[in-house]
Amino acid sequence: MPWLVQESLLGFARALRSAGLPVTAAHERLFLQAAAEVGISAREQVYWAGRCTLTGSPDDIVPFDEVFASWFGGASFDRLTRRPSSLPSGLQAPLVDGAESVLRLSGSPAPAVASSIEVLRHRDIGVMGAAEQQELRRLLATLAPRPPRRRARRHTAARRGDLDGPRTLREQRRRMGEVGPVVYRRKRLRNRRTVVLLDVSGSMRPYADSNLRLAHRMLHAAPRTTEVFTMGTRLTRVTRALRPRIADQALVAAGDVVPDWAGGTRLGEMLRAFVDRWGRGGLARQAVVVIFSDGWERQGPELLAEQARRLRALAHCVIWVSPHRGKSGYQPVQQGIVAVLPHVDHFVAGHSLAAFAELLDVVAQA
Incomplete structure (x- = not known):
């Protein structure tokens, strides 16, 4: 099987694993063998080769279809049947130390593939290489944790909540007994x-x-x-x-x-x-x-x-x-x-x- 095809199919199998399907290395080998048997000239052939080898229950079909559509998009497979001696300038295959992404062809609709960053987000940290670890550190720096909150003892004014009796009475006194707004309060939130x-x-x-x-x-x-x-x-x-x-x-x-x-x-x-x-x-x-x-x-x-x-x-x-x-x-x-x-x-x-x-x-x- 041509090298470009094998890399693309393996990347698809690993994207399924990242999506939660129980895809093992043995499943990947079976998938490659099935794809080689049925051929890869049409999307339908690759689809059924993967469907038969990479899914194990009816619950796997929906996520399989979603990842398949996302990974291969509308690209045809006959363009990947030969490995070129040198990659054209319009052909890009960004890899992050083992996190595959499907080849994109400029000048034609780029398939909506799972990006290398998305694959990296679901990749096991314990098996990452040095380049992936470096990218992971950059992504970790973008996380924005939100501290848990609790209600404090003190209250603050609010548009709705509990009736603030003392403030409501003070407002009535200020108006010399005329009807005024009802004031509400709620407990403050603290970390x-x-x-x-x-x-x-x-x-x-x-x-x-x-x-x-x-x-x-x-x-x-x-x-x-x-x-x-x-x-x-x-x-x-x-x-x-x-x-x-x-x-x-x-x-x-x-x-x-x-x-x-x-x-x-x-x-x-x-x-x-x-x-x-x-x-x-x-x-x-x-x-x-x-x-x-x-x-x-x-x-x-x-x-x-x-x-x-x-x-x-x-x-x-x-x-x-x-x-x-x-x-x-x-x-x-x-x-x-x-x-x-x-x-x-x-x-x-x-x-x-x-x-x-x-x-x-x-x-x-x-």
């Missing part, structure tokens, strides 16, 4: 405290840089009400280290104060240290606590379960972010995850930029 706990053990190493950059964004969205800690073999407060506006400078500063990067993990002991030293002192009380961890625990799960229970009793909401949560076929069977799930309000994915965006929505609405 709710957010606490971020980052697992920096060896098993979380592929995701540690991105998690810390996301925490940096959350901190600068609400600097007065956000705290950040790392957990490994020790609990380290890195809020002050992450104060610099430039993320690279902040990560260097954090690296200087965290002594246990990519080491072991003692989640139960770290949660106990946080609750005893910081949580009970007020930092976790009615706060939104976001824990980034895959749940691997060296010690038994009993201590972790007990400390998760204590933390939940203090916090307003506990969100557990696992890099494996969004992967196809994942089951929460690790002892650590099984131990904490009864004490967690939200168990969400944390393996891609798209998952980070969904996480930020969960935090904002907590």
Whole structure:
């Protein structure tokens, strides 16, 4: 099969996987074999080759059709049957270290393909190459976290809400008893405290840089009400280290104060240290606590379960972010995850930029 065709078909299969279909490497090979058998001279042939090899249930058909139309658009396949000795100036194939995008032909309608950035948004951070990581850092800097909000004790004037009796009476007195407007009030909204706990053990190493950059964004969205800690073999407060506006400078500063990067993990002991030293002192009380961890625990799960229970009793909401949560076929069977799930309000994915965006929505609405 010509090289250009193979790259385009593989890119389509991986776009399906990014859209949530359980497409494995074995499915990709079957798809290429089926396409070679039926031929690629017509869109219908490629469609049915993919439909028969890349879908596994009726629920997969609708997203398959959407990705197929988006990926191939109206381009014909006979233009990709030969690999040119040199690419014409009008032919562009932008790649981001493995994130394929379909070839675009200038002078003809460009197919509405999934862009390399969109593919990158759904790509697993743990398997990204250096160029993809660089692009990911740029995209992370564009995220705009919204801090969770809570109602304060004090009130403010409003067009609707609760009746403000004292102000209404004062207004009537000012008018010498004449009928005047009814004044309403509502409670003010303030940022709710957010606490971020980052697992920096060896098993979380592929995701540690991105998690810390996301925490940096959350901190600068609400600097007065956000705290950040790392957990490994020790609990380290890195809020002050992450104060610099430039993320690279902040990560260097954090690296200087965290002594246990990519080491072991003692989640139960770290949660106990946080609750005893910081949580009970007020930092976790009615706060939104976001824990980034895959749940691997060296010690038994009993201590972790007990400390998760204590933390939940203090916090307003506990969100557990696992890099494996969004992967196809994942089951929460690790002892650590099984131990904490009864004490967690939200168990969400944390393996891609798209998952980070969904996480930020969960935090904002907590």
